[in-house]
Each structure stands twice: as C-alpha cells, then as structure tokens.
Amino acid sequence: MAREYGRRALLKHIRRAGRIPRIELADQTGISRATVTTITAELLQNGLIEEIDRPGGESDTRRGRPRVDLKIRGAARLVAGVKISNRKLSLVLLDFEGTQLATWETSIERDALPCAGMAEAITRAVAALARTAGRSIRDISGVGVGIAGIVQAAEGVVYWSPSLTERNVDFGAILSRRLERQVFIDNDANLVAVAEKTFGLGQNHSDFIVVTIESGVGMGLVIGGELYRGTRGCGAEFGHTKVHLDGALCRCGQRGCLEAYVADYALLREAMTVPGDDPTAPPAARIEALLSAARTGDATARSIVGRAGRMFALGLANLVNIFDPELIILAGEQMRFDHLYADEVIAAMRNSIVQIDKAPPEVVIHKWGDLMWARGAAAYALDNVSELALAGLDDNAA
Amino acid sequence: MAREYGRRALLKHIRRAGRIPRIELADQTGISRATVTTITAELLQNGLIEEIDRPGGESDTRRGRPRVDLKIRGAARLVAGVKISNRKLSLVLLDFEGTQLATWETSIERDALPCAGMAEAITRAVAALARTAGRSIRDISGVGVGIAGIVQAAEGVVYWSPSLTERNVDFGAILSRRLERQVFIDNDANLVAVAEKTFGLGQNHSDFIVVTIESGVGMGLVIGGELYRGTRGCGAEFGHTKVHLDGALCRCGQRGCLEAYVADYALLREAMTVPGDDPTAPPAARIEALLSAARTGDATARSIVGRAGRMFALGLANLVNIFDPELIILAGEQMRFDHLYADEVIAAMRNSIVQIDKAPPEVVIHKWGDLMWARGAAAYALDNVSELALAGLDDNAA
Numbered sequence: 029m030a031r032e033y034g035r036r037a038l039l040k041h042i043r044r045a046g047r048i049p050r051i052e053l054a055d056q057t058g059i060s061r062a063t064v065t066t067i068t069a070e071l072l073q074n075g076l077i078e079e080i081d082r083p084g085g086e087s088d089t090r091r092g093r094p095r096v097d098l099k100i101r102g103a104a105r106l107v108a109g110v111k112i113s114n115r116k117l118s119l120v121l122l123d124f125e126g127t128q129l130a131t132w133e134t135s136i137e138r139d140a141l142p143c144a145g146m147a148e149a150i151t152r153a154v155a156a157l158a159r160t161a162g163r164s165i166r167d168i169s170g171v172g173v174g175i176a177g178i179v180q181a182a183e184g185v186v187y188w189s190p191s192l193t194e195r196n197v198d199f200g201a202i203l204s205r206r207l208e209r210q211v212f213i214d215n216d217a218n219l220v221a222v223a224e225k226t227f228g229l230g231q232n233h234s235d236f237i238v239v240t241i242e243s244g245v246g247m248g249l250v251i252g253g254e255l256y257r258g259t260r261g262c263g264a265e266f267g268h269t270k271v272h273l274d275g276a277l278c279r280c281g282q283r284g285c286l287e288a289y290v291a292d293y294a295l296l297r298e299a300m301t302v303p304g305d306d307p308t309a310p311p312a313a314r315i316e317a318l319l320s321a322a323r324t325g326d327a328t329a330r331s332i333v334g335r336a337g338r339m340f341a342l343g344l345a346n347l348v349n350i351f352d353p354e355l356i357i358l359a360g361e362q363m364r365f366d367h368l369y370a371d372e373v374i375a376a377m378r379n380s381i382v383q384i385d386k387a388p389p390e391v392v393i394h395k396w397g398d399l400m401w402a403r404g405a406a407a408y409a410l411d412n413v414s415e416l417a418l419a420g421l422d423d424n425a426a
Numbered sequence: 427m428a429r430e431y432g433r434r435a436l437l438k439h440i441r442r443a444g445r446i447p448r449i450e451l452a453d454q455t456g457i458s459r460a461t462v463t464t465i466t467a468e469l470l471q472n473g474l475i476e477e478i479d480r481p482g483g484e485s486d487t488r489r490g491r492p493r494v495d496l497k498i499r500g501a502a503r504l505v506a507g508v509k510i511s512n513r514k515l516s517l518v519l520l521d522f523e524g525t526q527l528a529t530w531e532t533s534i535e536r537d538a539l540p541c542a543g544m545a546e547a548i549t550r551a552v553a554a555l556a557r558t559a560g561r562s563i564r565d566i567s568g569v570g571v572g573i574a575g576i577v578q579a580a581e582g583v584v585y586w587s588p589s590l591t592e593r594n595v596d597f598g599a600i601l602s603r604r605l606e607r608q609v610f611i612d613n614d615a616n617l618v619a620v621a622e623k624t625f626g627l628g629q630n631h632s633d634f635i636v637v638t639i640e641s642g643v644g645m646g647l648v649i650g651g652e653l654y655r656g657t658r659g660c661g662a663e664f665g666h667t668k669v670h671l672d673g674a675l676c677r678c679g680q681r682g683c684l685e686a687y688v689a690d691y692a693l694l695r696e697a698m699t700v701p702g703d704d705p706t707a708p709p710a711a712r713i714e715a716l717l718s719a720a721r722t723g724d725a726t727a728r729s730i731v732g733r734a735g736r737m738f739a740l741g742l743a744n745l746v747n748i749f750d751p752e753l754i755i756l757a758g759e760q761m762r763f764d765h766l767y768a769d770e771v772i773a774a775m776r777n778s779i780v781q782i783d784k785a786p787p788e789v790v791i792h793k794w795g796d797l798m799w800a801r802g803a804a805a806y807a808l809d810n811v812s813e814l815a816l817a818g819l820d821d822n823a824a
Contacts, residue, residue: 030428030431030432033428033431034428063428178780178782180784187782187783187784188782195783196782196783234657235656235657247748249748251649251650251654252649252650252652254650256649256749257750258633258749258750258751259632259633259750259751259752259787260750260782260784260787261750264748264750265747265748265750265780266747266748268747268780269743269744269747269748270669270740270743270744270778271668271669271671272670272671273669273670273733273736273737273740280780280781281781282777282778284740335671338671339671342668342671342682345667345668346667346668346744347748349663349664349666349667350645350647350662350663350664350667350745350748351656352655352656352657352658352659352662352663353656353657354657379680380668380680382576382663382666382678383678383679384576384585384586384594384658385585385593385594386585386658389657389658
C-alpha cells in the first residue's frame, strides 16, 4: 500500500514539476531518498519516466557522472480527448507528457444522435485524429470524452444529454466496444475543471469552481485538488439551482432554474418585446441583435439582459456562500457572453456574499475554444491511463 | 511519512472499530502485519491504546497466550466540548475513547458577551465540568468550542457571532490563554456534522450534509469523510444563500437570504396579520401561536408557514443539485421546527432536484439537545488532541 501511494505521489509530482532531480523529489514530497530511488528505478524500468541531462549540466563531483533530471516519458502512452458540442466534435491527441500531437474537428449532422451513431462518429474522428499524427487507434491507450448533461463518470452512464437521443445509456461501454479502447466519459464542465487544474488557471489552487457558459450553464468543482462529482455522479448542477420560487419555466420542466433566466432560450422568450426583433431570424442572430440593442441603450433589451446578469450574480454568490472557494473561473467560448462577465455582475456577486474581514474569492474570466475542452477530456484520460499503468506494475518488489 | 500515515490510519481504525485484533487491523486497512505490529507496539508504549482480553477468550494455540483485542486507552487523554447557545453554555467531558464522563449546563446573563467575559464564563464552566468528574482543568488536554456565526477554524478567529459583542477577534487565542489549555473552535453547525460523523447518523457515510435549524439556519458539509470548511473558513453559509432576487430583508443586511424567509424573526414579521397575534407577547409564544394557528387551518398562518417550508425546500434542492450528497441530516433541537421537516417540504425538495434514473438522497431528521452539539465540539477536540498525540511520538524508530 505504501509502495502504491509512493508511486502515485512521485509520478504526479514529476508530472507537475516537468523536470526534477531525484533529490528534490525526495525533499518536496517528504518521501525518503531511498524510497525515491527504488520507486523511480521501477518507473524508469517500465518506461513511464525517463532521465534527461540537466540543462547547464555540471557533473556530480562525488560520482563523476552528469547530473540528471527525471521527466515523464512522452512516448509511454497516447491519449485522445473528445469534446461533443452542438453539431461538432473537437479532438486532441496528447502523449504521456501532455504534449499536444494533433487536433481534429468535424461536424455531426444533427443536434442529437442515437448512441450507436455517436459512437460511430467519434470512432471515425479518433481514427482521423490518429492518422494526422501518423498513428492508428490501436496506438491510443485511452479516450476521454466530455459531453453536456448528467453523467455518472465512474460507470460511464449518461442519464441525459442534449447530444444523445436516448436516456440512461451505458454510452461509455458502447463507445469502448466500438473503439476497442478504454473510454473515460464525464460531464463536459467537469472536464473543463480538469483542464484548468492540469494546464490552466487552477494549477496552483486546491479549491476552485469553474462555471462554463455555452447554451447552458455548467459547473465543475475542484475540492482538495480533486474533481468533486457527487455521490450519484450528478452533482455540480449549477444551471438547475433555483433562483426563484415558482419562477420562469426551464427546459428541464421545473420552474425558477438559473438557466431559465440566463440561457439563450430564456433571453429569446422575452426578445420579441424588443423593437426590431425578428422572430423568424435564426436564434443566434436574434441574441446578437438583443445584446446589441442593450449595448446601445434600448430600455427593454437592457431590462432583459440586466436581469439575466443579476440572476447569474445571485447564483454565483450562492456558490461562494456554500463553498467559499479560492477562485472562480468563468470559462466560455464566446465573446457574446460578455454581459454575464460584466464588472457589474461580479460586483453584484460580491455584494451578495457573506461579508467578512477578508478579501472575497478571486474571479477570473477564461475564454477558450472547443479544443481546450477537448484537452480537458484528454487530461482526464491521461489521469486514468496513468492509474492503470501504475496498477499494472509488478508488485512483487514491494 | 509512511510511518505517520500508518499511525494515523491505525489509530483511526481502532477508534472506529472499538475493539479489534491486530490481524483484522492488518486485513481491513491493507497495512502489512509487520507494520501493524511495529506501530501498535509504539502506540501501546505511549499509552494511546491498550490490549484487552477477547470476550470468549480462547487461547492462541500456537503461542499459548490469550487472544487480545486492541482498543483506544480511555485514560490517555481527557477533552471537553462546549456549545455556546443563546444565554446558555452546554458542556461534556469525554475520555480518549469518547466515553462521556460528565456534563454541565449553565446560563449566561446576556445574548452576547465581550470576548473576555465569554472566556471567563467558559473557564468557570469547564472547571465546574471537571470537578463533577473529580478532575481539574489541568487534566484536560483540549477544549472544543462550537459557536454560531462565521469562524475561521484553523486560526480560531471569529469574524462574527451573535454570541460575541466584538467582531474579527482571535477568540480561540483569548480563550486558550485564559484556560491555559489547547482550544479548538469552530462554527457550531460544523461541529454537529463532526458529531454526526463520529457518533451519529453519518458514521457510515463519506459525503453528507447536516442542516441545523435553531433561530438561524446552519450547515455542515462532510466531503470524502472530512469536514469541508471553505478556503477562507467561512463556507457552508446555507442560511445566507439567496432564494429571491431583491427579496425579503435579512438580519445580515442583504435581501433574499433563506433565513429571511424561514427564521423566527422572518415569521414574526408577518405574524401580526394573523388573527389573535399579540405583538407584545414574547417571540417564542408568538411563534408557537402562529404555528398552532397554521395547524388548525387559519389561512393567513398557513400562508406564512407554507412559504417558509417551500423556500426551505428550494434551498435544500439547491444543495442537492450542487453536491449530490448521499444523505441530508436535518438536525434541530425543537419540536416546533416540525413545519420545516414536514413530508410536503421533503417532497417539494425532491421535485426541485435534477431528475435522474436513480433514487434521490436520503433525508433523515435527527432531533437532539444542546449536549449533542457539545459532544460534537468534544469530538472535534478529540480529533485534534489525537493528531497532537501522534505528532508527539518519537520519530526515531521510523
């Protein structure tokens, strides 16, 4: 057990450090030098890490050999990350070090597909991704998948997703059979949180919240450095927290959900009152016109957009009152959600939290594209593939 | 590090098991038998655990000596727990095994005292508690204190409490100097969660929420078996989550807080509309009359009490949507909060959470008195005193 703990701690530490000499690994983790030597020898032998000459490279005068750092061995494993979004698949291929080897984007024909059709589309896309890097699906150890909706990550079950026509499906198992690879599936906002923890703004934080804004509102929760998923795998449903008793009708069928005030469809429900709104225009164009009317001072448009902002602030304040995180990351793809990121929204949130003699949590805005979501899915696959690699090490030495 | 981990894991496991033979300790924790033998010898030598003949007591045929279990040595340490409530101090004295040796209750003259006055009152009460068991303050290793309000537990700072006249005070340090003992202070609802985890309904759950109902609404959050306090020490402020934008005025000065709909003062604000209400009567009597009128069918009283219940259900549903806990424990002292525990409130909560193909979290109601809160404070002291005892062990053997 102690050996397993040491392997996991050291591999994680080497991954975070990038390059690190053995002696610092011992100092920084508190694991004895002798144990560090034993375990790193085992990781080297199994090809999960490698030695690399120290830049500047003075010699170790006592032993007369060049000083070396340890690093993750990129070639050890390959993982793919897939983000399923509205009519689009975005993919990245990472090596074991986390280096991005290839990306791929492809459209899908409908908003929602049956599981079999979605598995087929993903399999074709993963194959295309691998080809781009001169590899095949067989070279990939694991595939991470981020999907909107309610997902039980541990079992790979999708209870509901706007991207699938079926409910309560073992989509992880279906996709794994089709790909003939290990599949790790999770709610997409959770994987954004994984990406922020692994590559992004959350790297130096142990307790933070990621709120994602697309057509819906998502949330990922990192507590004590780990993603928190809830006990049925369906926590962090920020978009369906209630901000008004018996309030506006939500797509989920309930009343007063945050999404029923801030999502696109919520704004469109009221947009027809705004002068110049064209109900026959595509939704995105109508939203754009509404936001533009609000910016140029139309009172009705301002009322619609303003309430969405105040409701969003109220929802964020509730998260702070419950969690007291160090940091809130507002992550979204599109400039057009600027009204929810506005200074007055953040200020309203700060005024609605419990006031103490300490600074409120930091709020940062991180705009990124679908490929960053896919990197989150790949990072999740990387975590799982690392665990499997460690579990596979021969335990006789222990 | 491995030794420290092993000591902590084994002491915790022995505590949970009550009595356990070494061999089962090894099997159940996954720690090798050799390590269990070494560490338990050290714990025995330092008097933290003791051996006890197995009931039924057959002999170990190989070695010809009676089989023994290990258990925590009660006499190893004494801890006190103090719950500060409205004009009352409730105290318990526990030994290191968690056995209750004495209790003490005493009144305090005002709702709120200055820190020095409160420290004095607590010191007198702890001395009286110790005397009841034939001991003195000097025999006590640590004192846990539960207080309503916003507390940074790690630093013992009270940002605000209805029981203290000052704000932003190092009350932990002040009390520790007066008592000349280690003091561990936390928000009282957090300590109810500790009590539920240690002695109560949360013993077999790793992720649960305790909601406490007194004059205010409190919350304690257990995640992964540990109390979650937030990064500024002021998370879990359930009573001040907002349930209505620009809603009813709360005592905290903000609008739309849950407490502004469910607390006593919120109900009293509306009670004068109810036939027979006497605004000059004491608050408790007016609340009693209001609840009684609601039970006997007065429409206005029903409207007031009914809305409080629906708002409470909405707040609970938000907790479930964010956390997805296994279990929610509604803990409160008084029968008169029955309207918030009512079946229709729980049903309304269940209808307001995200609906998936899995059972919603269990909701249990646990009514208890102030002494149970004090036991929570004592359990918190016990945890900390255990840590200090382990940290004090000679590490040379490692």
